[in-house]
């Protein structure tokens with residue numbers, strides 16, 4: 001049954017993502033973000049240090065970056081390095097670096113993975129230092145996503161591959177968010193990537209292979 005005005009009412013009640021230009025990543029905001037994740041590092045339930053390798057978020061990275069032997073990878077906003085852990089387990093010859101704003105998160109990154117504290121809008125590596133770069137649920141905290149993407153692309157070598165997994169602005173309101181957090185429109189990130197990369201594509205992604213994506217998570221793939 002169609003109820004007149006219901007669609008409009010739903011639209012009015014739906015939480016809207018923050019509009020307008022991103023706030024500035026001031027020193028104070030950096031401190032706030034770092035402190036928030038330093039504290040969150042004690043919460044293993046919400047910020048786990050491992051991930052089931054069957055989860056599609058890991059599988060798409062493994063497939064996209066293969067073969068990984070001898071490759072240099074950068075995990076941007078790595079947290080405790082749960083993705084890096086699985087990638088290294090399955091590719092012991094890969095050379096992985098975990099970058100995170102939170103030193104407490106980095107403490108949980110397993111041995112065998114390089115660790116560096118820093119922010120993704122000023123990545124502390126020379127141009128073209130990596131073959132593969134990925135960011136999983138971290139770009140949403142960058143504050144300036146355009147600058148973070150420019151930095152990820154700068155440290156990627158020509159022909160290198162970049163993958164970003166993050167949340168869809170259309171689903172804003174589904175989960176609790178921090179004040180600085182942003183979710184993304186599919187085309188917005190594609191356009192930012194296209195400034196630096198030859199090929200760009202994106203698709204919805206679910207956790208499990210046999211479950212249809214519900215639209216919360218998107219993955220963007222780009223080749224420089």
Ligand SMILES: C[S@@+](CC[C@H](N)C(=O)[O-])C[C@H]1O[C@@H](n2cnc3c(N)ncnc32)[C@H](O)[C@@H]1O
Pocket residue numbers: 033037038048076077078079080081082083099100101102105118119120121135136137138141142
């Ligand atoms: C939701 S966690 C995701 C961690 C990891 N990528 C994963 O999927 O398990 C977000 C991570 O991004 C880091 N982060 C937030 N803002 C950052 C920034 N500007 N530069 C680098 N890392 C940042 C946080 O410290 C946190 O570890």
